[in-house]
Amino acid sequence: MDAALKANILAQGMDPETVASQIENFKNGFPFLKITAPATPGHGIRVLSEAELAQFKQTYPSKAAQLDVVKFVPASGAASRMFKDLFSFLDGDGDLSKSAFTQKFIANAKKFAFYSDLDAALKAQGSSIEACLEAGDAKKIVAALLAEDGLGYGSLPKGLLRFHAYETENRTPAQEHLVEGLQYALGKGNTVRIHFTVSPEHEEKFKAEIAAVLPALKAASGVDFEVTYSQQKKSTDTIAVTMDNSPFEEEDGSLLFRPAGHGALLDNLNDIDADLIFIKNIDNVVPDRIKGTTKDYKMAIAGLLLEVQEKVFAALRKLDAGIDKDSVAFATAVYNEDLGGTIPATVSSSSLEEVASFLRSKLNRPIRVCGMVKNTGEPGGGPFWIQESDGSLSLQILETAQIDLSDPESKKHLQASTHFNPVDLVCGTRDYQGNSFDLMKYRDMQTGFITEKSKSGRDLKALELPGLWNGAMSGWNTLFVEVPLITFNPVKTVNDLLRDEHQ
Structure with a gap:
């Protein structure tokens, strides 16, 4: 050398x-x-x-x-790799028919634990998930999920995303590991x-x-x-x-x-x-x-x-x-x-x-x-x-x-x-x-x-x-x-x- x-x-x-x-x-x-x-x-x-x-x-x-x-x-x-298909959709022309993955995401939006947070992010922008669906604007929903002026999920680590919905809270993986730790890591x-x-x-x-x-x-x-x-x-x-x-x-x-x-x-x-x-x-x-x-x-x-x-x-x-x-x-x-x-x-x-x-x-x-x-x-x-x-x-x-x-x-x-x-x-x-x-x-x-x-x-x-x-x-x-x-x-x-x- x-x-x-x-x-x-x-x-x-x-x-x-x-x-x-x-x-x-x-x-x-x-x-x-x-x-x-x-x-x-x-x-x-x-x-x-x-x-x-x-x-x-x-x-x-x-x-x-x-x-x-x-x-x-x-x-x-x-x-970011979790959202690879959604990023591709966002970079495209917004035609939902071209992305089966995004279609599934939009159709099941209410099943995600982050649904209420996403809706709140859109409301802060003067819209809502329902309003976007009625207008056929899936791109705006995806952008609110991934972009920094929305939930910013596209740049967060997995541990801080809302994974699971409960009656009184929506948990991240970080929180789930704490709960799981109680069961065998005491x-x-x-x-x-x-x-x-x-x-x-x-x-x-x-x-x-x-x-x-x-x-x-x-x-x-x-x-x-x-x-x-x-x-x-x-x-x-x-x-x-x-x-x-x-x-x-x-x-x-x-x-x-x-x-x-x-x-x-x-x-x-x-x-x-x-x-x-x-x-x-x-x-x-x-x-x-x-x-x-x-x-x-x-x-x-x-x-x-x-x-x-x-x-x-x-x-x-x-x-x-x-x-x-x-x-x-x-x-x-x-x-x-x-x-x-x-x-x-x-x-x-x-x-x-x-x-x-x-x-x-x-x-x-x-x-x-x-x-x-x-x-x-x-x-x-x-x-x-x-x-x-x-x-x-x-x-x-x-x-x-x-x-x-x-x-x-x-x-x-x-x-x-x-x-x-x-x-x-x-x-x-x-x-x-x-x-x-x-x-x-x-x-x-x-x-x-x-x-x-x-x-x-x-x-x-x-x-x-x-x-x-x-x-x-x-x-x-x-x-x-x-x-x-x-x-x-x-x-x-x-x-x-x-x-x-x-x-």
């Missing part, structure tokens, strides 16, 4: 060594992972019995009351702790929304809330390059750095000090009437994590007390039976001390339990068995881009996959001695993504860090549990809010 480029990188507050590594990634690409099989029910995915569900529902709340529990909600995503000190990752321009709006709804929620529940926020760190941005892998320069000569996808949030997660951390996307919420199943399975996956974690901790303490046949046999059983691990033949034939060292390195890691839903054609990562460089097998969530589709064996495993990842995780990030793991040590930097974008009419390549639940957690101990499809209700377009699950 020449001195001028290094000086430019330093001037923008970035680390030259990190940037040099990123440029090498652009040049070399990322290797595909070695899949040995899809994770399926009975082979990597646990299907809980009714008895197990009942057991965890009974035992989890009392355990959680003794723990620091945090609900971690990535909430910085803009809602920890030490009779407190629900929720952490939102937000974009800088929207943090004050999030704080205002939470401040507006929290007093009533506290009064009704008798529970304390601790709501915190963080922003994606500028230091996690990655350099953009031209199509020939040279740093992309802006017109003023500065280098272009871009946010590096949800994998950048590993830094934020690493700052959370807790025994148990739930992770769930901001838009995956439902009204109260169908929250019950989500509550049951959240308690189940957390209860399972605590149960397995206790065995892992016991195994590590036994190894600390002394390496002998009994302690190694116990640790082996936990690794094989509870974590689904396999000891490579090269290790199992070694000395007792070497086997113990291998087991200690495998057991003393962050642990996560991931809910998996049956594959219904939704986009998203899937659960697979991966062969590690040391010969052991591990459970991983893979995106399609990490799979070599030109390899018949890998393609066969992808086609045989039965489940996908709805981002339904619970994490244990403290070790058996109560210390927080440094999560940055357990990611695989060879699992990033390269995408093609454009800026100012020029093509560029962008780099995403290993995904938060993909490569960023590749070194964790992982368990997969089948959860019902009803627990996965994302809102990708505004018309998704018309589905029964959101009404």
